[in-house]
Amino acid sequence: MDPLVTALEPAPRADEVPGAFPSPFDAVGPHALARRAAESLKATLREGVIAPGLDSDVLQGPDGGKMFGVLVVRRPNGTFGVLRAFSAMLAGRWDVPGFVPPVFDREARARVEPVADATVKALLARAEAWSASEELRRLREDDDARQAREAAEREAMRLRHEARRRQRHERRAAILAMQRRTETERAQAPHALNQEPTAHALTETERAQAPHALNQEEPTAHALTEAERAQALHALDQESRGDKAEKRRWDAAQEEARRQLAPARAKAERRVRALDRLRRIVSRGFMKQFHDTYAITNARGETRPLRSLYGGAEPPSGAGDCAGAKLLAHAFAHGLQPVALAEFWWGTPPASGGRIQGAFYPACRDKCGPLLPFMLEGLEVSAPRVFVPPPAPTPELSIVFEDAWLVVIDKPCGLLSVPGRDASLLDSVLTRLRSRYPHATGPLLAHRLDLDTSGLLVAALDSRTHASLQRQFLHRDVAKRYVALIDGPVQGDSGTITLPLRVDLDDRPRQIVDPVHGKPAVTDWEVLRREAGHTRVAFHPRTGRTHQLRVHAAHPQGLGAPIVGDPLYGHAGLRLHLHAETLSFMHPATGQRVSFTRAAPF
Incomplete structure (x- = not known):
């Protein structure tokens, strides 16, 4: 008798046993018999013990919780029992007392795993070492400091040029206003010329003071000549060109600084990415070898390689390691007839959310969608139930x-x-x-x-x-x-x-x-x-x-x-x-x- 099969107490009545195996993709929830078996496992987890020497506290830490599964089975003698499983590894272990083992061929995996672990860890160590190297740190710090300095200087220059632009605008407006006032006075001059003497021309001292006077709140009382006005406007244009020239010189200097630091940093960063990309390529290669250690058997006793079940695509990581696949594989290997399956989450929710401790979930479509239908061939399986809303709650809209x-x-x-x-x-x-x-x-x-x-x-x-x-x-x-x-x-x-x-x-x-x-x-x-x-x-x-x-x-x-x-x-x-x-x-x-x-x- 399989020691991993625990008794289902109390023994189910005939009307409690499903006629066909309930679909593991049933969205409505597990069969009542599987639900009862799952509640027994939940009670054990609530007590804080998974297995001797392994507390359920490991499921509440930063690594998060785990999907657990139970499979109600019928023994060859007609009695009912329960198998238990967890997805993938638990606390870094494939084997935990009281839970079914993984599906892969241990000897085949033992030939691949040490080499894979050593190779991937070596590549990871190289990437981490370079990421933490003094050379890369210095390049990053120098380039970050350059960028911060560049941003500060750019903002200071922008503010400085903006202030000068406002001043030029005010001075240009004052010159033009003076010109308009002079033209108005000239238009009114014929009568005034017969009454008052003409305004005297600017002295040399007055001309020298004119630019300063234009910056005061009150415009100068003396009009500029046409030549003086043109000269003042030209000076303002020159100031504007000077600011633009300063910006061009500054941009050139920053470009030179970027040429000295940025390429070296970019090259170093590319090395980090290249090492990480190499690690992923190597990992995918080893993952193919891992997948080749899985031989999947169905209820008819037929066996196929795991990779052949995914339509030519590579199986996703973790394929074959879900609780449901482990449970069915163990049942078939030991002559046990699957009766009902339930899977639930226990522990800290994953970072993506969508899992609550104690809640039941159907089998995943990504990993188990191509896998479980093959494993269940040879069993009578119910179609997955879909939600049908109850009768309309009210005959009329409110x-x-x-x-x-x-x-x-x-x-x-x-x-x-x-x-x-x-x-x-x-x-x-x-x-x-x-x-x-x-x-x-x-x-x-x-x-x-x-x-x-x-x-x-x-x-x-x-x-x-x-x-x-x-x-x-x-x-x-x-x-x-x-x-x-x-x-x-x-x-x-x-x-x-x-x-x-x-x-x-x-x-x-x-x-x-x-x-x-x-x-x-x-x-x-x-x-x-x-x-x-x-x-x-x-x-x-x-x-x-x-x-x-x-x-x-x-x-x-x-x-x-x-x-x-x-x-x-x-x-x-x-x-x-x-x-x-x-x-x-x-x-x-x-x-x-x-x-x-x-x-x-x-």
Whole structure:
């Protein structure tokens, strides 16, 4: 009898055993039998022990948590048991007592791994040594100092030239004003010449004082001759050319300094990148050798190389090391019939978010999508269940406001904003609005709410109103306030969350945090009330990314706790406790600011 199979207590009744193996890609959740087996493992992890000498505290550190899996199996004698596994390595170990071993051929891996580790570590050490070298440090410091000095000098010169430019403008304006005044006086001179003596010409001393006089608040009382005016304007032009010449000389000097320092630094930086690129190339080569140590067997007893299951593409890193693959491989190798599988996360969430301790998750599409279907060939497998919304929660839409141009709706939880592609997903807010307003050129939704989110939605009844509302959403002129019940305590009373988001390509529609490829997502929040084990929070989203509030709540760099009832980022419940409470915008027809509020139903 396999010592890794633990008894499933109490023994399941016949009606508790699934007729076909539930799909590991089932998005609704694991089978009740597998869920019961998983809860037993969770209880052990809560006690702080993974195995003798290995505490579960290792899952709470900076390296983060781990996916665990359980597989309910039927022994040849008809009794039921449970296998346990973790993804990849645990605390740097492939083998942990009580958990199934890895899938790869140990002897084959032993021939590759030492050479691979030594080679990659040597390349990594070279890259790190050069990155920390005195030569590179000096080049970086000298070039950084040069850039800082250049920036400071550039700014000082800009300010200096700007001040001179203002002075020249004032002096030029004074000269031109004097010229206009002189011309006006000359136009009025015929009568005055018969009454008063002509103004005397400037003396040599007066001419010498003229430039200074032009800089005073009061213009000089004496007019400049045409030659003197031209000379003064020419002097101003010369000053302007002097500033430009100074800028050209300074630019040339900086270019010379850059030629002396920047190329040397760039060459050194290229060496760092080249060493890192070489390490990645070598690592990929060794990864192919690692993948060749995996022979995958299915329920019919057929065996194929791991790399052959990915359609000619290289398997992703970690392929074959997920908990589900380990469990099935061990069951087939020991004559055990798989009955039901469950995988869950335990420990600190990953940096990208999307995982909560204790929550169940389907098998990943990236690594396991091509792998598990082959392993399950020979078993009767249920089709993965997809979400089908419950019957419409209300027969009629709850209309908050309507006029000739738009309508505001209080959407209930469980009703789609727009119809889905599947025939079972046709009921939606938009479908019902089109039935209510059959003669309108709309209706057109200006925005959407998730299926599980309740609250205020605005729809336009004509295209012009729709375009105006969409512009307001685009320019963030629409004020939105959401209320949520958070499943746990929240540190602080208010703040702003800035975590960029993108879709998880391996697990749509789940969103993850990605500082490199994610789109900016910003949420302001404030605590409204602290309740027993929960926190009521108001959200003011500045952007409108998919699942933004749900991810920002659950992520450890956000609020650090999911919204109550969130099946994707927390724990499923009767409903998602997220409600769009307030909506405020400029009415496209009247130009007046309008605001609507509907209190949360929880």
